[in-house]
Amino acid sequence: MADSQQPHPKTKSKAKKRYLKAKKERRKHRKTSDRSGALPEEETDDNSEDGPPEKTSTVISPARLARQSNLAIGDDSQKRKKRKLDHTITEGPLEDQSKQAEVDEPEVVEDSLPDRALPLFPLPTRPDAPSKTELALQGLNRAQIEAELVDPNSTLPINLDADNSQSILGSKTRKRLIDLGVNDLFAVQTAVIPFLLRSGHKYTSLYDPYHPPRDVCVSAPTGSGKTLAYVLPIIELLSPRVVTRLRALIVLPTRDLVAQVREVFETTGKGRGLKIGTATGQHSFSHEQAQLVTDEEWRTGRTSKVDVLICTPGRLIDHIDGTSLFTLRDLRFLVIDEADKLLNQSFQDWLAKVLAAIQRPYESYLPVISRHGLRSLEDTSAGGCVTASLVPQEPPNELQTDCDEPRHSSCQKLLFSATLTSDPGKIALLGLRDPKYFVVREVATGASVNHHLVSEGFSIPTNLVEHMVVCNPSQKPLMLFYLVRAQRVDTALVFTKSSESTARLVKLFELFEKNSPVTENRKLIIRAYSSDLPPSERKSILEQFKEKKIGILVCSDLISRGLDISHVAHVVSYDVPIDIRKYVHRVGRTARAGRHGEAWTLVEEQEARHFKTMMKDAGHLNQIKRVRISDEELVPLTAAYDIALTQLKKSYQPHW
Numbered sequence: 001m002a003d004s005q006q007p008h009p010k011t012k013s014k015a016k017k018r019y020l021k022a023k024k025e026r027r028k029h030r031k032t033s034d035r036s037g038a039l040p041e042e043e044t045d046d047n048s049e050d051g052p053p054e055k056t057s058t059v060i061s062p063a064r065l066a067r068q069s070n071l072a073i074g075d076d077s078q079k080r081k082k083r084k085l086d087h088t089i090t091e092g093p094l095e096d097q098s099k100q101a102e103v104d105e106p107e108v109v110e111d112s113l114p115d116r117a118l119p120l121f122p123l124p125t126r127p128d129a130p131s132k133t134e135l136a137l138q139g140l141n142r143a144q145i146e147a148e149l150v151d152p153n154s155t156l157p158i159n160l161d162a163d164n165s166q167s168i169l170g171s172k173t174r175k176r177l178i179d180l181g182v183n184d185l186f187a188v189q190t191a192v193i194p195f196l197l198r199s200g201h202k203y204t205s206l207y208d209p210y211h212p213p214r215d216v217c218v219s220a221p222t223g224s225g226k227t228l229a230y231v232l233p234i235i236e237l238l239s240p241r242v243v244t245r246l247r248a249l250i251v252l253p254t255r256d257l258v259a260q261v262r263e264v265f266e267t268t269g270k271g272r273g274l275k276i277g278t279a280t281g282q283h284s285f286s287h288e289q290a291q292l293v294t295d296e297e298w299r300t301g302r303t304s305k306v307d308v309l310i311c312t313p314g315r316l317i318d319h320i321d322g323t324s325l326f327t328l329r330d331l332r333f334l335v336i337d338e339a340d341k342l343l344n345q346s347f348q349d350w351l352a353k354v355l356a357a358i359q360r361p362y363e364s365y366l367p368v369i370s371r372h373g374l375r376s377l378e379d380t381s382a383g384g385c386v387t388a389s390l391v392p393q394e395p396p397n398e399l400q401t402d403c404d405e406p407r408h409s410s411c412q413k414l415l416f417s418a419t420l421t422s423d424p425g426k427i428a429l430l431g432l433r434d435p436k437y438f439v440v441r442e443v444a445t446g447a448s449v450n451h452h453l454v455s456e457g458f459s460i461p462t463n464l465v466e467h468m469v470v471c472n473p474s475q476k477p478l479m480l481f482y483l484v485r486a487q488r489v490d491t492a493l494v495f496t497k498s499s500e501s502t503a504r505l506v507k508l509f510e511l512f513e514k515n516s517p518v519t520e521n522r523k524l525i526i527r528a529y530s531s532d533l534p535p536s537e538r539k540s541i542l543e544q545f546k547e548k549k550i551g552i553l554v555c556s557d558l559i560s561r562g563l564d565i566s567h568v569a570h571v572v573s574y575d576v577p578i579d580i581r582k583y584v585h586r587v588g589r590t591a592r593a594g595r596h597g598e599a600w601t602l603v604e605e606q607e608a609r610h611f612k613t614m615m616k617d618a619g620h621l622n623q624i625k626r627v628r629i630s631d632e633e634l635v636p637l638t639a640a641y642d643i644a645l646t647q648l649k650k651s652y653q654p655h656w
């Protein structure tokens with residue numbers, strides 16, 4: 001009974017029937033009105049099958065609303081407005097909106113308004129992220145990006161018979177080079193020397209404030225001949241001068257390098273009359289002052305006793321600050337060798353002081369009025385025609401003349417390094433004038449110079465063979481002794497991390513040599529070279545090493561840069577270098593000037609990952625061969641090593 005009173009789920013109530021009928025009519029009506037273009041009635045959410053609909057939410061089709069608003073009339077602006085409306089009306093996530101649009105936009109609307117439909121804008125797409133190289137290039141300046149790539153294998157023969165007009169170098173210089181055994185210019189020299197010495201070109205004059213020369217930055221591998229690349233042009237340009245002025249300043253990071261570069265100047269420029277001076281602090285300040293300047297200006301018309309000064313930055317600043325007659329205003333060349341190292345040194349703000357000292361005050365560019373009411377002019381063109389003439393002084397002229405053109409310092413800055421920085425911030429400190437970059441390196445096909453500049457993957461001499469030996473820290477000295485004995489690493493530079501480490505290793509090695517049986521008729525001499533030693537002793541040790549009286553020189557990174565000793569056949573990094581720059585300079589003490597050389601790095605097990613990552617980042621890991629030394633190979637050395645170790649420990653114990 002109760003069941004019969006319940007309405008059957010399939011039977012429809014009267015109200016429902018009425019509702020469905022009305023709905024059907026509404027649909028029918030809508031179809032006909034759509035076809036005739038009339039606007040239908042407002043559509044409600046009446047899809048419920050369960051009874052008369054409740055007016056919950058009203059969803060208005062955007063197309064319909066646009067039509068209601070008389071917006072979609074065909075022209076573009078109206079279409080745009082319609083689209084705007086679409087966006088304002090539909091709310092919620094974009095995905096929902098597009099679905100909603102699909103539902104609300106019946107095909108009939110699109111069909112009926114083909115020419116009014118809004119153009120579909122492409123969905124916004126995210127551009128590919130720029131590569132690391134592209135990003136880094138954004139920081140580089142134009143000169144770096146347009147660097148000239150020089151093939152490291154290119155050479156230029158020095159022809160003694162060529163006449164001066166055909167050759168970049170004068171006959172005197174060529175003859176001198178041939179006498180010294182230099183028959184070809186190396187790659188870096190073939191690029192840089194012609195750039196600096198374009199004969200007859202305005203850049204060759206010593207003083208040209210209206211057309212000052214372009215600055216030059218050079219990145220070339222160790223031992224590739226960068227020193228001659230600047231020494232030769234300086235000698236060529238300065239030797240015709242008549243009046244001695246300080247016209248070339250060469251800044252280097254260490255005293256040893258100053259002495260080395262001085263030697264190159266003296267041997268190459270022999271007989272050319274150039275006066276070379278050095279300032280390193282090795283001698284007393286007053287002694288250096290007496291070597292550099294004269295107070296007889298009234299008689300000689302000059303203050304400088306030298307044409308070329310080679311110095312360390314510290315002592316240079318001392319002279320700028322403390323030597324009253326010392327001036328850099330006549331400089332034609334400022335050479336910063338090992339530039340990346342020197343730019344990292346902020347010592348006494350040396351760079352800013354030097355740059356300020358180079359600038360001539362405005363007056364000094366004008367003809368100088370002498371005490372006699374005359375002016376002296378100096379023509380210092382490269383042709384060697386130097387005249388000091390006295391010309392009556394003209395009254396000041398209000399008219400604009402050529403002399404009113406802005407005048408610049410004629411000083412040309414030359415930067416050299418095997419690991420030249422590409423850091424735009426550091427380069428900017430130098431205020432370079434329209435710099436020209438030369439990069440000497442082999443570039444793999446497809447790779448660009450820029451990539452190398454950015455990645456700072458410095459090039460290593462091609463004749464260098466590199467090895468790494470991964471070992472237990474306690475075995476490191478034994479590994480070194482093994483290399484010395486078995487691999488004949490006996491004309492070598494061994495680099496450690498500190499002077500203490502240097503001293504300890506030398507002591508241990510001496511004890512080891514004393515205790516090991518002499519297998520051959522040779523006594524190996526090993527010495528330490530460190531900052532703890534007085535300068536005179538350091539100099540003497542280097543001399544002995546150059547003369548092959550010392551076989552192995554153990555040192556810290558003090559001499560890892562620039563040192564040129566041709567017979568060094570091996571470089572051992574007893575302690576792993578902390579960065580790729582240090583590695584490049586250390587291994588660059590061998591395989592110089594096209595010679596063969598070998599580099600060994602002793603890597604403690606826990607350092608292996610760091611070392612490999614460093615090499616991989618520099619794109620250099622594949623060039624390094626891993627050498628495995630078995631315990632059996634070490635057995636013949638262990639007895640002497642153990643005794644040496646015990647003796648070393650005893651020597652470090654306090655005696656009481």
Ligand SMILES: Nc1ncnc2c1ncn2[C@@H]1O[C@H](COP(=O)(O)OP(=O)(O)OP(=O)(O)O)[C@@H](O)[C@H]1O
Pocket residue numbers: 181182183184185186189220221222223224225226227228417418561562563564566588592593
């Ligand atoms: N054209 C040449 N022919 C023969 N030998 C040369 C030539 N140019 C330079 N050398 C020799 O090559 C050696 C290395 O030169 P240099 O010291 O100038 O190298 P470098 O590029 O400055 O190296 P580093 O970056 O290590 O300072 C020197 O002994 C030099 O005399």
